[in-house]
Amino acid sequence: MKTFAKLFSLLTVTGQDIRTTGDAALEFLAYFGDVFTPINFGLLLIGTIGGLILGATPGLSPTMAVALLIPFTFRLEPAQGLILLGAAYTSTVAGGAVSAILLKIPGAPANIATTLDGHTMAQKGQGARALQLSFIASAVGGVFGVLLLIFLTPMLAQWALAFGPSHLFWLAILGVTVIGSLDSSSVVKGLLSGCIGLWLATIGFDDIMGAQRFIFHSSVSGGINVIPALIGLFAIPQVITMFAKDRRKLDAEVLTVEHHPIGGAIREVFKRKRALGIGTITGSIIGLIPGVGGQIAGLVAYDQTKKMSPERDKFGTGHSEGVIAAESANNSMVGPSLVPLLTLSIPGSPTAAVLLGGLLIHGIFPGSDLFDNHPEVAWTFINSMLIGQILMCIFGLYVAGLAAKVAQVPNAVMAAVVLGLAVFGSYSVQNSMGDVYVMMTLGTGMYFLERFGFSAAPLVLGLILGPIAEANFIQGSMIANATSSVGQYFFTGPLNLALIAVVVVSVGYSVWMELRHRRYTTKDDAVSKEEALS
Amino acid sequence: MTDLPRTQHIIASGLVAAVGIAVTYISFTQEPAAAFLFPRLISTVFAVLALWTFGKALLGRTKVGNGLSRQAMANILPGLVVALVFVFWAARTLGFYTASTITFFILLSLYDPAPHGEVKTWIKRVVITAGFLAVMYGLFAMLLNVFTPREIFF
Numbered sequence: 001m002k003t004f005a006k007l008f009s010l011l012t013v014t015g016q017d018i019r020t021t022g023d024a025a026l027e028f029l030a031y032f033g034d035v036f037t038p039i040n041f042g043l044l045l046i047g048t049i050g051g052l053i054l055g056a057t058p059g060l061s062p063t064m065a066v067a068l069l070i071p072f073t074f075r076l077e078p079a080q081g082l083i084l085l086g087a088a089y090t091s092t093v094a095g096g097a098v099s100a101i102l103l104k105i106p107g108a109p110a111n112i113a114t115t116l117d118g119h120t121m122a123q124k125g126q127g128a129r130a131l132q133l134s135f136i137a138s139a140v141g142g143v144f145g146v147l148l149l150i151f152l153t154p155m156l157a158q159w160a161l162a163f164g165p166s167h168l169f170w171l172a173i174l175g176v177t178v179i180g181s182l183d184s185s186s187v188v189k190g191l192l193s194g195c196i197g198l199w200l201a202t203i204g205f206d207d208i209m210g211a212q213r214f215i216f217h218s219s220v221s222g223g224i225n226v227i228p229a230l231i232g233l234f235a236i237p238q239v240i241t242m243f244a245k246d247r248r249k250l251d252a253e254v255l256t257v258e259h260h261p262i263g264g265a266i267r268e269v270f271k272r273k274r275a276l277g278i279g280t281i282t283g284s285i286i287g288l289i290p291g292v293g294g295q296i297a298g299l300v301a302y303d304q305t306k307k308m309s310p311e312r313d314k315f316g317t318g319h320s321e322g323v324i325a326a327e328s329a330n331n332s333m334v335g336p337s338l339v340p341l342l343t344l345s346i347p348g349s350p351t352a353a354v355l356l357g358g359l360l361i362h363g364i365f366p367g368s369d370l371f372d373n374h375p376e377v378a379w380t381f382i383n384s385m386l387i388g389q390i391l392m393c394i395f396g397l398y399v400a401g402l403a404a405k406v407a408q409v410p411n412a413v414m415a416a417v418v419l420g421l422a423v424f425g426s427y428s429v430q431n432s433m434g435d436v437y438v439m440m441t442l443g444t445g446m447y448f449l450e451r452f453g454f455s456a457a458p459l460v461l462g463l464i465l466g467p468i469a470e471a472n473f474i475q476g477s478m479i480a481n482a483t484s485s486v487g488q489y490f491f492t493g494p495l496n497l498a499l500i501a502v503v504v505v506s507v508g509y510s511v512w513m514e515l516r517h518r519r520y521t522t523k524d525d526a527v528s529k530e531e532a533l534s
Numbered sequence: 535m536t537d538l539p540r541t542q543h544i545i546a547s548g549l550v551a552a553v554g555i556a557v558t559y560i561s562f563t564q565e566p567a568a569a570f571l572f573p574r575l576i577s578t579v580f581a582v583l584a585l586w587t588f589g590k591a592l593l594g595r596t597k598v599g600n601g602l603s604r605q606a607m608a609n610i611l612p613g614l615v616v617a618l619v620f621v622f623w624a625a626r627t628l629g630f631y632t633a634s635t636i637t638f639f640i641l642l643s644l645y646d647p648a649p650h651g652e653v654k655t656w657i658k659r660v661v662i663t664a665g666f667l668a669v670m671y672g673l674f675a676m677l678l679n680v681f682t683p684r685e686i687f688f
Contacts, residue, residue, distance in 0.1 A: 185598045185599075186597070186598040188583055188586060188587055189599075191579075192550065192587060196553075198580075199557055199573065199576055199580055202573045202576065206569035208569070209566050209568055209569040211564075211565075211566055211569035211570075213564075213573060214560065243612075243614065244606045244609050245609065410646060412641060412642050412644070412647075413642060413646075415613070415641060415645065416637070416638040416641040416642055416666070417638075417666065419637070420634045420638060423630070423634065424634070424670060424680070427682070428680040431680065433626055436621055437621065437622065440617070440618070440621040440622070444614070444618070448602075449550075450599075451546075451599055451600065451601055451602050452542070452543055452547065452599035452601065453598030453599030454599075469572070470572040473571070473572050473575070474571065
């Protein structure tokens with residue numbers, strides 16, 4: 001303990017030196033000591049352990065876990081609230097590996113690729129080894145990802161200073177269209193979901209004229225509060241999905257976790273450099289692209305590692321490289337997914353979109369001036385994620401056995417608990433029953449819309465980015481009326497054109513991918529029909 | 535696509551299109567016009583995309599989304615009714631804690647795969663429900679000091 005205290009005081013002294021010398025690249029060190037105050041470190045521990053347990057529970061996705069935790073952060077300082085949310089985000093992604101390996105049920109979509117070899121290892125009696133490999137690989141990937149976040153974010157934030165109202169308007173639209181087109185199985189329905197979110201954001205009184213807009217019920221007279229909406233859109237569909245499962249079906253087979261030396265697992269992870277390297281780099285790159293989720297990172301890394309491995313035949317039969325590649329990728333995605341969020345207000349993943357909601361309720365507006373106005377909040381949060389990765393690994397290795405038991409919690413209990421938390425959580429935001437009604441209505445509606453190909457992530461993003469888009473649209477229109485035409489202001493200039501091009505390319509690429517996928521699916525169907533006929 | 539999902543797709547996309555058209559109509563007819571500038575922009579795109587989706591559903595060319603099977607609907611219905619009654623009536627009328635405890639117990643009894651005929655099963659359910667009430671009360675009433683419409687019991 002004394003050694004820790006010495007280390008922290010050394011970091012604080014180094015930090016003060018950096019604050020005085022103003023070395024921007026090492027500014028994060030100046031706030032490193034803040035992570036280790038008793039309250040902050042305690043919250044980091046709670047978030048990490050709680051996140052591991054929540055992540056191990058099938059059906060509780062990281063996005064939903066973070067959304068349900070937001071009401072608990074109201075009474076905390078902004079940095080403390082973000083530490084809790086960041087720790088939960090990191091460890092739910094890693095914790096999802098427990099149920100993926102032991103139950104063959106991914107705890108989160110990010111853990112789909114982990115089931116391919118992880119569960120086979122568990123069936124062979126190597127469940128403990130698979131869990132250890134997954135947590136160690138997650139920590140290595142996660143630390144790399146957060147280091148990218150530390151060094152890339154201030155650079156991009158400086159660049160973002162050049163943004164005016166028209167650019168910020170296009171950025172908000174870009175955020176919605178990118179997630180709408182890339183995160184959905186149908187581009188049109190993804191974009192439509194984004195439009196619904198943007199429309200929902202306009203409900204209430206107009207900021208400039210004070211006019212009433214779309215107030216069809218007293219519950220929404222003050223507009224739609226983001227937090228109850230987030231809780232409803234992510235938690236309630238999960239609750240109804242749990243209701244939909246056949247209650248007569250027996251629970252999945254749970255495999256026992258036997259002893260395996262941790263030292264051997266650490267050596268094995270670093271011996272499998274190819275899988276670790278491909279997983280970490282692929283995850284980091286995918287995390288930087290707004291809208292591409294962790295599930296894609298894990299699957300792409302798994303596929304690339306398999307293609308480049310001389311032992312590719314072993315993949316799918318319980319090969320450790322499969323687990324290492326998938327888990328290092330889905331955790332290395334976490335840090336970079338926050339880079340566009342903190343600098344440009346564009347979340348890199350649905351969970352990052354929920355974190356954006358968490359930032360806004362604490363009065364923290366991401367963007368170019370975040371590191372100038374709130375450096376203590378931004379850096380303490382980022383540093384806590386770095387420490388959180390290590391804590392996640394340590395606790396993950398020891399909590400795995402307990403988490404396996406949590407993974408067996410029956411659906412009925414889970415659905416009732418989540419419903420209770422959603423109702424209490426959304427009520428506690430403003431002590432308003434109206435928020436509870438909004439939460440339930442949006443959540444129930446979203447469940448049915450999801451059955452028909454609509455998606456919650458772009459809707460949420462539309463709801464969050466809507467006010468930013470509108471404020472900059474109005475501001476830009478006023479500037480345009482005074483100086484030039486609206487068309488000229490919004491559609492000319494290199495930055496406007498570049499942003500419009502990115503919007504068009506992302507939508508066009510997604511349409512192309514969708515058409516290509518359909519063509520292959522149709523061909524496969526035709527071949528199987530021909531085979532059946534012959 | 536079989537008839538059930540197709541009809542469901544038509545109903546779902548039809549409802550979305552109706553909302554889209556209503557929003558567009560309101561945006562273009564309400565005053566002051568300046569307050570509806572952004573909603574006009576959004577609602578136009580909303581209506582176009584919604585009508586496109588509805589048209590595809592009418593033609594039976596919807597490729598994404600499997601709809602709901604009759605079995606899934608039957609499974610969902612009791613739980614959903616209980617949840618809606620809890621949120622829209624019981625929470626305010628009976629108090630948050632009483633209503634959530636009753637709801638929790640009903641949902642547990644409805645969806646728990648354990649046999650209903652065993653006394654042990656019911657004791658287990660009562661214990662789990664009591665544990666849930668204790669945790670929720672400790673968390674929200676004592677830790678977060680959330681003032682609910684009524685106290686712990688009515």
